[in-house]
Amino acid sequence: MAEPEPTEVRDVTDSISAATTHRHEGTExxxxxFALVLxxxxxxxxxxxxxTAGLTGLPASIEPLSSLxxxxxxxxxxxxTFTDDSAAAFSAAHALEAAFGLEVAEPDLPTPTHPEPTARFVDSGMTEEDLGSFPPWCWAPRDPGLDRNPRWALDAIRAPSAWALSEARQRPDRGAGTVVAQPDTGITGHPELAGVDLVAGFDVLDGDPDATDPLDGSNPGHGTGTASVLLSPASDVVLGAAPRATLMPIRAINSVVRIRQVSVARAIDWAVEHGAHVITxxxxxxxxxxxxxxxRRAVGADVIVLAAAGNCVGQVVWPARYDECIAVAGVDVDDRPWRGTCRGAAVDLSAPGENVYRATVPDGSGQGQGTSFAVALAAGVAAQWLSHHGRANLVAAARVRGETLQGMFRRLAGATARRPAGWDAFDMGAGIVDAHALLEAADLxxxxxxxxxxxxxxxxxAAAVTVESLVTDVLGHAATQDEAVDWYRHGPEISWLLLHRELVTPPPGSEHEEAGRHTLPASAELGAVAGNPVLREGLGLGTALVREEVRS
Structure with a gap:
């Protein structure tokens, strides 16, 4: 890394100043x-x-992402704190690249691309207040008929029969002996989690071992709700998919609708360092x-990693979109796609995600929806699989086959998934995860x-391919025909622009369709290299390429 020139230092300082504003201590x-890749x-x-020397003009602290x-x-x-001008934030990242000879840099923007309704429900169903920023075309009404069987989602993935299978074969059951890490908003002392086996967790945001959810985000109790779907014991209404697994709670986000990628990356590393077997x-x-x-580090360490395919933006989001991750979409009680689920070729599996019973804060339960619950159910099935066969045995079997444990689980879960009539494997993955069929499959x-x-x-x-796939899905294959665009280097901004566009655009035929499309401004750096007219129009750059003097 070369010493930065004085002009480059000034560029960095000016760019960061343009992208940020004063943050008052004690505010939210x-x-x-910024994350800098050397x-x-x-x-x-x-x-x-x-x-550190180059940023002496700014009150900056510089630390490694993690010990890993x-x-x-x-x-x-x-x-x-960042202003609302995201283009300026990406320009600042490019200024950091140029000044310090970095491979790449990215602003750690809070991303609103995974909307979920709040946990407040009333007997008649959700109200507009409950929805918050959740797109109104994306949610399903509460289904009173499901009150007769609040554990219907477990039946849909055949979890109870999988437990019985393990018991009959005198194997560990219900995920016993498996540690599942859950980066989320943290958990609370909820009746639905009473008796859950816990190992020490961590608060990535505050840097301490207390993973308690402070309940001050826009959807308080999210981590408690997803944890209940994963491993709540039979103590109340909700029963988890792997009630004998051990939970490793990690507070990594204030709100599921404002995700910061660096915090999630740190949570993954912490989980790997501290012995997690599954990360959901x-x-x-x-x-x-x-x-x-x-x-990639987690998968290389033989940790099974799953993520929600996403809600309401149509396209699978990251980290689920990475090939290394197992992406889980959501279905309803009739095995049809939940209306808000993200879908496409990046989806690996599906699980119930509409009107799934989960814990609500402070001490209740009720129906919730979102791929958040689908992935929690699938992670419970992964814990059952590890418990039933023994993780060490499965790791050894994967080695013999030249696979990672993640790859073997993905393959077997897909091969044994339940495929209802008319199932669209391209949109919704191999099928609905089937715990019983997976455990019964003796042929690895x-x-x-x-x-x-x-x-x-x-x-x-490999990472760049996932960005190109998003461009193809949203704008068509023709938009990727641009050799000047580095899909890796500009991946964070391109994904930011396209996912925002999809989030605020009602689906065709919706009563809200007249709202039209909305785009955010792009950085000068991206505008200077994107020459493809289809790509430019889709990113809100206009169709004509105007070359600007920007940093290479």
Whole structure:
């Protein structure tokens, strides 16, 4: 990493100042933060010293992402928060790249691309107040008929019969002995979680071991609700998919509708370091370099990692969209796609996500919806599978087959999934996860004869492919025909722009369709390289390329 020139330092300072504003101590505004990925062979200690010296004009703290990844430096500005001008934030990241010779850099923007309704319900169903920022075309009304069987979602994934199978074969059942980490808003002392087996958790946001949800976000109790679907014991209304598993709660977000990728990456690393066997993420956001690296480390450590496909934006979000992650979409009680589920080729599996019973704060329960609950159910099935066969046995079997544990679980869960009549495997994955069929499958080679497309071996190329796939899904294949665009380097911004566009655009035929499309401004750096007219129009850049003097 070369010493920055004085002009480059000024550019960085000016760019960060333009992208941020003063943050008053004690306010809810989140500190502005950038993740810097060092080039190959860089000495992290020396690099940190150079960045610190170069940013002396700003009150910045620079720390490694985690002990597992010192090659990502996180720059945090305690007295600054991002403005609403996201284009300026991405320009600031490019200024950091140029000044310090970085591989890439990204602003750690709070992303609103995984909307969920709040947990407040009334007997007649959700009210507009309950929806908050949840798009009105995306939610289903409460189904009173399900009150007769609040555990219908477990029947849909055949969890009870899987438990009985393990018992009959005198195997550990219900996820016993498996540690499931859950990066979320934290948990509360809820009756539905009474008796849950816990290991020490962590609060990534405050840097302490207390993973309690302070209940001050826009959807308080989200982590408690998803945890109840995952492993609530038979103590009240809700029963989890793996009630004998051990929960590792990690408070990584204030709200599921404002995800920060660096915090989630740190949560993944913490879980891996502290012995998690499964990581379930009921959250989603934009493409992120830091998050992809953490995900790859977890999979390489034989941790099964699953994430929600996403809600209401149509397109699968990250981290679920990464090839390394298992993406879970949502269905209703009739095995049809939940109206708000994200879908597409990136989906691996589906599970119930509409009117699933879960805990509500402070001490109740009720129907909830979102792929957050679908992934919690699927993660419970992963815990059952590890428990039934023994994780060490499965890791050894995966090694013999040249697979990761993640790859073997994905393959077997897909091969044994339940496929209702008319199932669209392209949109909703291999099928609805079937715990009984998965545990009953003695042939661990099941599904190996199916044709699959292996992702690129190069991590940078593999990550870029997921951005290109989003562009294709939203704008069409023609939009990707642009050799000047580095899909990896500009991945965070392209995903930010396209997912925002999809979030605020009503679906065709909706009563809200007249609202039309809304786009955010793009950075000058992206505008200077995107020459494809279809891509430019889709990103709100206009159809004519105007070359500007920007940093390379």
């Amino acid at each position: 505004a989140e500190r502005a933060r 080039g190959p062979g860089e000495d992290p200690v020396a690099a940190r010293a150079r960045v 990844d010192p090659h990502v430096l996180v720059v945090e500005l305690a007295d600054r 993420m009921s959250l989603g956001g934009i493409f992120s370099f830091a998050l992809h690296r953490a995900l 080679d099941l599904g190996r004869d199916r044709e699959t497309v292996e992702p690129p071996a190069d991590p940078r190329e």
